[in-house]
Structure formats: structure tokens, C-alpha cells
Amino acid sequence: MKVGIMGGTFDPVHIGHMLAAEAALQGCTLDEVWFMPSHIPPHKHEAGAGGDERLQMVELAVGTNPAFRTLDIELVRGGVSYTIDTIRELRARYTEHEFFFIIGADMVNFLTQWHGIEELAQVLTFIGVGRPGSVIRKEDLPDYLQEKVVLVNMPQVDISSTDIRERLAAGKSVRYMVHDLVNEYIQRSGIYEPDTR
Ligand code: ATP
Ligand code: MG
Numbered sequence: 001m002k003v004g005i006m007g008g009t010f011d012p013v014h015i016g017h018m019l020a021a022e023a024a025l026q027g028c029t030l031d032e033v034w035f036m037p038s039h040i041p042p043h044k045h046e047a048g049a050g051g052d053e054r055l056q057m058v059e060l061a062v063g064t065n066p067a068f069r070t071l072d073i074e075l076v077r078g079g080v081s082y083t084i085d086t087i088r089e090l091r092a093r094y095t096e097h098e099f100f101f102i103i104g105a106d107m108v109n110f111l112t113q114w115h116g117i118e119e120l121a122q123v124l125t126f127i128g129v130g131r132p133g134s135v136i137r138k139e140d141l142p143d144y145l146q147e148k149v150v151l152v153n154m155p156q157v158d159i160s161s162t163d164i165r166e167r168l169a170a171g172k173s174v175r176y177m178v179h180d181l182v183n184e185y186i187q188r189s190g191i192y193e194p195d196t197r
Contacts (some may be wrong), residue, residue: 084116
């Protein structure tokens with residue numbers, strides 16, 4: 001079975017994430033994509049929403065799509081979420097699976113800075129998707145990585161979770177930028193309203 005891991009903070013999950021996962025699924029003929037919220041991402045500010053809330057929103061977005069699943073492995077492990085630890089754990093648990101890791105253009109150019117990247121490149125294929133504002137420069141990557149990064153096309157979506165949080169903080173709508181059920185959850189819970197935190 002070919003499994004694409006879609007890792008992220010998902011604070012909140014938005015349609016850019018869903019389209020990236022779908023493009024990877026189709027473009028690399030994966031069997032499934034597992035959406036995996038990180039606990040504390042390396043090099044990032046503290047998340048706005050808690051882990052349980054981010055996971056719940058991802059579950060709502062993934063919905064009934066039989067090819068999409070959620071994976072709470074990093075939330076359960078806690079601490080800083082290093083992909084290398086996660087992949088070692090997944091390979092030990094699912095010995096028959098072939099793993100891919102889906103990343104947006106902004107991440108592709110920084111792969112060399114990932115913890116344990118040489119080991120990751122031996123056991124994973126990275127699937128890079130385009131993202132407005134970042135140009136993928138595959139030729140700048142070291143040879144061992146160039147071989148392990150495949151690019152797939154997706155409709156370009158100029159949306160980020162940061163942008164969504166800012167819109168919500170300003171009282172603006174994020175309808176159609178996130179799944180309807182995620183929008184309802186955000187409105188109902190008020191998690192991104194400044195006065196509730
Ligand atoms: P933030 O603004 O909080 O960093 P984000 O929108 O970048 O949020 P993340 O959870 O950081 O979302 O991203 C998870 C993964 O999804 C990363 O690999 C990122 O590059 C990718 N991604 C996020 N948004 C898009 C998008 N609009 N198009 C393509 N890939 C995306
Ligand atoms: Mg990001």
C-alpha cells in the first residue's frame with residue numbers, strides 16, 4: 001500500500017491542504033493520504049488552537065473520503081514533532097507500507113534543514129506541490145534529495161492558515177476557504193476569536 005503523509009499544523013486546515021492531498025493522491029497513484037497534525041512543529045510559533053481542536057477540524061474536513069484518514073501519532077507522542085521520529089515509528093508499525101511525504105513549495109526549499117534528512121531521503125519519497133509565493137528550486141537541492149523529490153501539479157491556492165487566523169481575528173468570513181463543517185466548528189467554538197483566549 002502506498003501512503004502519503006500530509007503533515008502540518010492545520011491551524012486550521014484549509015482547502016489548500018485538501019487540494020494538495022488530492023493532487024498527490026492522483027499524481028502519484030497513492031492508495032491513501034493520512035493527515036497528520038503536528039504537536040509542536042520545529043521552527044514555529046505556538047499553535048493558536050489546541051491539538052484536539054486541530055485534529056477535530058481535520059477529521060471534519062477529511063469527512064467520509066475513503067482515501068483520506070487522520071493520524072494522531074505526533075499529538076500522542078507530544079513534544080517537538082520531528083518527522084524523522086514519526087517515520088521511524090510508522091515504518092516499525094506498518095512494515096508493508098511504502099511512505100510518501102507531501103509538502104508545499106515553501107517547505108521543499110528547506111528540506112536540507114530537516115532533522116535526519118539523509119535517513120528520511122533513504123526511506124521516503126517527498127511529493128512537492130506548488131504554492132503561490134514560493135518557487136520550487138529542485139536543482140538547488142543536493143543530488144541525494146533531487147532523486148527523492150517528485151513534483152505534482154495542483155490548482156494554485158493562495159491561502160494560508162495564518163491568513164485565515166488573521167481574517168477571523170478581524171471578524172471577516174473564511175467561508176469557502178475552509179470546508180463548510182470546519183467553518184461551522186470555528187464559528188461555534190470561537191477558537192480564533194481574540195477575546196476567548
Ligand atoms: P501557517 O500559515 O500557519 O504556516 P499553512 O497554511 O502554511 O499554515 P501548514 O499547516 O503550515 O499550513 O502546512 C501544512 C503543509 O501544507 C505544508 O507542507 C504546506 O507547505 C502545505 N500547504 C499549506 N497551504 C498550502 C497551499 N495553499 N498550497 C499548497 N500547499 C500548502
Ligand atoms: Mg505553514
